[in-house]
Amino acid sequence: MKLFVLLIIIFGKTFANENTSIVCKENRSRELQTIVKASQDARKNFENLTQEQLNLLGKKDNEHLLRIEKIFKEGCLTSSEDFAAAAMVFQYGATSKHFFQSFLWAKKAVELGDTTQKRLMALSIDRYLISINHKQIFASQAFKPDRPKNSCWCLEMVEKSFPDKLRLHYMGNNLNAQITWLKGLNKNNKCPQIYCNKKRKNSPKGTVPGFW
Known part of the structure; x- marks a missing residue:
């Protein structure tokens, strides 16, 4: 009986992990890329944005930050692409914590094989240093x-x-x-x-x- 219960727990956890992985891969990863594109598109012609437009951009950035934090807590940052996307958005943050988190996630993307994110590591570090x-x-x-x-x-x-x-x-x-x-x-x-x-x-x- 104990063995049966243990098997249920083990296979239940395995199924849950696999199910979470599928959700992350099919939904969250796609959502992260959508957020990155929206953040970058909003900065086109940045030099000519009015103060009102900048204020709206700041509000939208904050929404993106909160959403990515939630995705991270779900355990859905798994691939180098996910970490790179999260890092890219967090470099548009407003605090030293945001910039340092951007560095950490860019570093993780590099560790997972995406060496192109070394540049994002550098950008995030400089933003962090200036912010302090x-x-x-x-x-x-x-x-x-x-x-x-x-x-x-x-x-x-x-x-x-x-x-x-x-x-x-x-x-x-x-x-x-x-x-x-x-x-x-x-x-x-x-x-x-x-x-x-x-x-x-x-x-x-x-x-x-x-x-x-």
Whole structure:
């Protein structure tokens, strides 16, 4: 009798896990990709969005974050594609916790075989560091004081102790290449300044748990 009950428990759990896996694969994975597309589509022509449109975008982003949190709690982030999708959306978050979670999920996607998400790891880490008032390490984050087209972009302060070879490994660009990227953003304006004036804390090794 005890063996029979045990078999019911074991096979019951197995069936439940398989059923959950099917639901995740057929429904949640598809939903994650839909959320990613919606988030990216909403940012097309971002430079010209009005304040009202930006406010609506922020509300929609928050809905997406809450939905992905629920999908994660269901145990439905299983593949590299799932983790990459969740990471992509969380980089549009509003807090340091969102950005750090984006990094963790991008890292998981890499561990599951999608090495293209190394760049998303870098972007998320830099957003995390800027959000806690630290210097970025990959030089991926530029800032524009206001939104008129004739204003200049500046590069947020960069931690110089971070190895340039790691920038190249994760971002695909070293620091000089990122400076060239910044100049490209400002190509139609006279913008002699490279780095932003805002002072930020140093980001020595040990600043980013699990990475640097």
